[in-house]
Amino acid sequence: MSRSQETLSLKRKRPEPNALALTPENVLLNLIKSKGDMGIWKADMKRETNLSEPVVTKALKALQGRNLIKEVVNIQNKGRKHYMAAEFEPSKELTGGAWYTEGNLDKDFIDILKKSCSKIIGKFKVATAQGVYDFCKDNKIISVDITTQQILEILRSMVLDNEIVEVKSTGLGEFHKIPVGTVCYRTASGMGLGQGPKVGAMASIPCGACPRINQCTPDGIISPKTCKYYQKWLDFGI
Amino acid sequence: MASQYGIKLAVYLVSSYFGDLVAKVCECLLRRGTLPWRSIVQFTELNPTQVKNSLLVLIQHNCVQAFAMEQEGVFGEAPKVVTQYMALFDNIIHHMRFPKFLAIVSEELGKECEEILEGLLQHGRLSLNQILDRHKETSNQSGGNCTAQDALQKNFSRLLCVRYVERCPAHEPFIAPPNEEGAAVKKRGAKSAKVTEELQTIEQRALAAAAPMEALRFLFETYTETDDHELESEENLSNMEVGQKRKHVDSEAGTNKRKKEVLWRANFEQFVRRLRHKACIENARTRLDDGAAIVLSAILEASRSSETKVKVESSIPLSMNTIFEEVMKSEDGRIMTLEHVRTALAQLAAISIDETYSVDLKSIIELAQNEEVESIVLKRYGREAYRMFRLLSKAGHLLETDKISDTTFVEKKETAKILFKLWKDDYLHMEKIVASAGRQSQFLLWKVNKHSLWGHVLDEMYHAALNLRIRNAHEQEQEKEILQIPREKLVGDLEKRSKRLRKVRIVLESSLMRLDEAIMIFHDF
Numbered sequence: 001m002s003r004s005q006e007t008l009s010l011k012r013k014r015p016e017p018n019a020l021a022l023t024p025e026n027v028l029l030n031l032i033k034s035k036g037d038m039g040i041w042k043a044d045m046k047r048e049t050n051l052s053e054p055v056v057t058k059a060l061k062a063l064q065g066r067n068l069i070k071e072v073v074n075i076q077n078k079g080r081k082h083y084m085a086a087e088f089e090p091s092k093e094l095t096g097g098a099w100y101t102e103g104n105l106d107k108d109f110i111d112i113l114k115k116s117c118s119k120i121i122g123k124f125k126v127a128t129a130q131g132v133y134d135f136c137k138d139n140k141i142i143s144v145d146i147t148t149q150q151i152l153e154i155l156r157s158m159v160l161d162n163e164i165v166e167v168k169s170t171g172l173g174e175f176h177k178i179p180v181g182t183v184c185y186r187t188a189s190g191m192g193l194g195q196g197p198k199v200g201a202m203a204s205i206p207c208g209a210c211p212r213i214n215q216c217t218p219d220g221i222i223s224p225k226t227c228k229y230y231q232k233w234l235d236f237g238i
Numbered sequence: 239m240a241s242q243y244g245i246k247l248a249v250y251l252v253s254s255y256f257g258d259l260v261a262k263v264c265e266c267l268l269r270r271g272t273l274p275w276r277s278i279v280q281f282t283e284l285n286p287t288q289v290k291n292s293l294l295v296l297i298q299h300n301c302v303q304a305f306a307m308e309q310e311g312v313f314g315e316a317p318k319v320v321t322q323y324m325a326l327f328d329n330i331i332h333h334m335r336f337p338k339f340l341a342i343v344s345e346e347l348g349k350e351c352e353e354i355l356e357g358l359l360q361h362g363r364l365s366l367n368q369i370l371d372r373h374k375e376t377s378n379q380s381g382g383n384c385t386a387q388d389a390l391q392k393n394f395s396r397l398l399c400v401r402y403v404e405r406c407p408a409h410e411p412f413i414a415p416p417n418e419e420g421a422a423v424k425k426r427g428a429k430s431a432k433v434t435e436e437l438q439t440i441e442q443r444a445l446a447a448a449a450p451m452e453a454l455r456f457l458f459e460t461y462t463e464t465d466d467h468e469l470e471s472e473e474n475l476s477n478m479e480v481g482q483k484r485k486h487v488d489s490e491a492g493t494n495k496r497k498k499e500v501l502w503r504a505n506f507e508q509f510v511r512r513l514r515h516k517a518c519i520e521n522a523r524t525r526l527d528d529g530a531a532i533v534l535s536a537i538l539e540a541s542r543s544s545e546t547k548v549k550v551e552s553s554i555p556l557s558m559n560t561i562f563e564e565v566m567k568s569e570d571g572r573i574m575t576l577e578h579v580r581t582a583l584a585q586l587a588a589i590s591i592d593e594t595y596s597v598d599l600k601s602i603i604e605l606a607q608n609e610e611v612e613s614i615v616l617k618r619y620g621r622e623a624y625r626m627f628r629l630l631s632k633a634g635h636l637l638e639t640d641k642i643s644d645t646t647f648v649e650k651k652e653t654a655k656i657l658f659k660l661w662k663d664d665y666l667h668m669e670k671i672v673a674s675a676g677r678q679s680q681f682l683l684w685k686v687n688k689h690s691l692w693g694h695v696l697d698e699m700y701h702a703a704l705n706l707r708i709r710n711a712h713e714q715e716q717e718k719e720i721l722q723i724p725r726e727k728l729v730g731d732l733e734k735r736s737k738r739l740r741k742v743r744i745v746l747e748s749s750l751m752r753l754d755e756a757i758m759i760f761h762d763f
Contacts, residue, residue: 075650105649157647160625160632170584200613201752202695207702209617216705218246224705225712234713234742 024051024059032069032083037091039072039084073103098150109144113154116141118187121164126174126186129155155185163187206233240327241693243700245269248330250704254711255333256295259284263292264301267325272441274320293323297409299362300503301330304410305444321410324441328762332506334703335754339509343402350393355402358504363406365499369394398458404505405455407448413440511548514763517755518602525605526585532571533582536564537597549763555594603763610756611695615665622648623656627665627686636669636683657684664694696760703753710746713739 027049032040046056060083063069072090074082084090099106120132120141127135129152136142136151158164164185171180178184202208206229207216216222224230240248245268253261266282267273273281279289296302302323309320332339336359344352357372358364364372373390397403449455515538523531540561541554562579565571574582588595608631616624625646630637643653660666667687672680714721717739720732728736 099644099647105647107647110647153645156645157625160628160646161621162628170581199617200610201749201756202610202699202702203613203617205702205706205749205753207698207705208614211618213698213701216701218250218704218708224709227705227709230705230709234709234745236738236741 024049024055025062027051028056028059029063029068029085032063033085035084037084037088037094039074039082039088039090039094041074041077042081042083045083075100075103078103098147099153110154113142113146113151114158117151117154117158118163121185122187126167126169126178126184128178128182128184131178131184159185206230240268241697241700243697243704244327244331247700247704247707248325248327250707251330251333252296252301254707256292256299259288260292260295263289264296264325264330267302267323268327272322272324274322278323296325299333300406300506301326301333303407303444303448305448306410306412307440308414319412322440322444324444329506331757331761332509334707334750335509335513335758338513338751338754339402339504339506342509342512343397347393347396347400347402350389351397351402354390354394354397355504358403358502363501363503365501366391366394367499369502395458398456401456401505401508403456403502404508405450405457406501406503407445407450411444411447413444413447507548510758510762511545513755513758514548514599514603517606517759517763518599521602521606522586526582528570529574529578529582530585532568532574533561533565533579534586534597536568536571537561537595539567540564549600551598551600552589553597553599555591555596557594561595603759606759607692610759611691614695615660618663619656619660619665622646622652623660626653626656627660630666630684631686631688633685636685639682639684642684654682657682665691692760696757699753699757699760703750703757706746706750706753710743710750713742713746 028045028051031045031048042056042060045051045060046053049056051059060069064071068086069083070086072082072084072094074080074094076093082094095103099110101109116136117132120135121127124131124135130148132155133146133148133151136146155164156166159166164187166183166185169175169178169180169182169184171178174186175184200208206227207213210216210229212222216224216227218224245265248268249261249265252264262282262284263278266278270277270281275286275289275293278293279286282289284292293302293304297304302325304321304323306319306321308317311317339359340352340356343355353373353376354369357369361368361372370387370390373386377386394403515535519531519535519538522534537553537556540556540563544554558576558579561583562576565574565579583590583595583597586597587601588597590596612624612628612631615627619627626642626648629642629645639654639657640650642648642657643650646653648656657666657668661668661684665686666684669683670680671683717735720728720736720739723732723736
């Protein structure tokens with residue numbers, strides 16, 4: 001589609017070369033095209049072309065109407081009007097990468113992927129990123145196109161969540177199918193089996209989560225003797 | 239120097255065990271550092287006798303160590319020897335761990351040994367005769383029972399053999415002033431010279447000088463006269479420098495023939511080491527599996543006698559045969575095959591050199607520290623912050639906001655917000671970089687500064703431990719009347735209140751126990 005448009009615009013331009021530098025529309029179009037897949041913000045256009053706000057707005061509207069340019073979302077600054085020539089696809093910097101759709105982080109998609117990965121690793125006990133990817137492909141678990149890199153990113157974030165553990169294959173026991181030294185992932189074994197993060201000693205008492213511990217003193221206004229978090233904690237309903 | 243709340247907790251403990259006067263003296267030493275007796279009197283504004291008695295109590299309970307140091311005379315006077323007193327912060331905090339120490343001995347050596355240790359913990363330091371007397375009192379025996387005495391001595395030497403009990407350090411070692419260190423070190427002989435070379439502060443030097451020689455520390459013998467004389471002359475020497483304190487005690491003792499006996503005390507170091515081992519084993523059990531825990535426990539058991547200090551970085555290298563032999567000794571270990579042991583060693587990431595295996599204990603402790611801090615982050619700041627904190631903690635270097643956002647799957651704006659919150663509470667370190675070129679002119683870089691954060695977390699844990707103790711005391715105080723009513727009369731509402739009180743106490747005390755384990759992971763291990 002973009003190729004045909006490009007030839008179309010080229011055809012249109014050739015017969016009237018003088019018009020290129022004259023109309024605001026063409027000035028803007030050239031500027032926008034020169035920015036490639038990064039696009040440009042409306043205020044920057046105004047600054048670079050020295051055109052007034054109404055002129056720019058009108059020209060952009062016209063160009064959009066002729067399908068020569070499009071408005072894109074820049075995740076760095078969602079409020080800004082950002083334009084790009086129709087033949088380009090927004091760069092990773094603008095979209096935020098594969099995990100963003102229309103400038104928003106696709107949390108549902110990520111969650112689905114996470115759940116699938118956790119099931120697959122639970123089934124295999126130990127698996128490499130490639131192994132998980134192959135299993136997804138072979139069994140058509142995920143309908144959308146994904147890459148091994150994406151699976152790897154998902155697995156790494158699950159490691160950060162402490163849902164799975166990153167280990168190097170020793171080639172022994174459960175690793176017998178995986179070459180020694182390969183990075184693989186497995187469910188957290190032992191007693192913390194798939195339970196995620198362990199609750200520490202400090203985190204399990206009110207002081208561990210207390211936002212006001214800095215103001216708390218033995219005989220102060222905030223004190224363990226009068227603490228409402230303690231009150232709640234020690235209220236057993238007897 | 240102990241942290242702010244560490245000191246507060248220590249003072250609270252001393253105050254609840256030995257009263258406010260002693261606590262005041264102790265606080266003065268903890269806050270101002272090592273001081274001579276005169277300065278303590280001056281700072282605390284207590285009368286000299288009170289200070290002296292408080293110091294005696296603290297020394298008896300191993301919370302204070304005295305040492306003598308030469309001080310330059312003012313106004314051209316000759317230099318004089320002044321006795322300095324230093325508070326032993328760790329030993330004070332150990333007081334709240336006594337139930338744990340007793341449990342260890344009860345489990346490993348049985349009830350009789352536990353009773354002996356209990357006496358030592360209660361009284362701080364005791365001679366063997368005092369231990370015998372105490373035993374007679376508690377067991378209601380009409381003295382002179384030889385077999386009982388033999389049994390007691392046997393149990394005592396068992397305690398000594400596993401180093402849970404040690405000879406008390408010298409009352410008042412003489413420390414050369416810092417500027418003459420070189421000359422003094424040579425005088426004091428090769429052994430202490432070796433120790434002092436590595437140490438810096440006067441306090442550390444004093445502790446090293448006070449500690450009995452390794453050969454003598456766990457030596458147990460029935461006393462002969464010669465032994466006594468030797469010790470006595472030694473004591474006399476030091477007593478002259480101690481000043482009035484000893485003389486006072488002696489004169490009070492009146493006509494009693496002064497007979498010096500070896501004093502014994504619980505060896506906290508060995509208990510801390512045992513608890514460290516236990517913590518490592520439990521960590522291996524939860525993180526890996528039972529097999530790994532059994533093997534690690536066997537390794538630590540086999541190398542028990544050859545360890546010298548508490549914070550060893552890795553276990554002593556052992557051969558496969560030695561490890562397997564030790565594994566077989568335990569009931570759970572008997573089912574393990576050689577292959578199983580090998581897998582467990584691999585899980586523990588044991589470093590193998592020349593067919594010997596050594597486990598990196600320091601990294602296990604560090605993992606446990608990480609876990610503790612991460613779980614606080616999770617509780618206080620939520621799951622996304624937890625993910626970011628783990629990322630930064632694992633990376634160990636600066637990361638840029640966008641990179642963090644990409645890896646943790648959090649919206650960029652949200653990421654910045656969370657990171658900022660963590661930074662505000664001192665959980666993260668931030669650096670700003672202003673780039674002159676490019677569209678984005680300012681980058682924020684983040685990292686976890688473990689050293690300062692760990693100190694901060696430890697202080698908060700001391701604070702929380704203090705809070706738990708205060709709350710528990712407060713609850714008991716509130717329901718004082720119920721505690722005085724005999725159990726049969728507790729009916730209806732009273733029964734409910736008594737039940738609640740019991741439950742509150744269990745919850746608070748068990749929480750304190752767990753919290754103390756975490757404190758040890760950060761401070762003692």
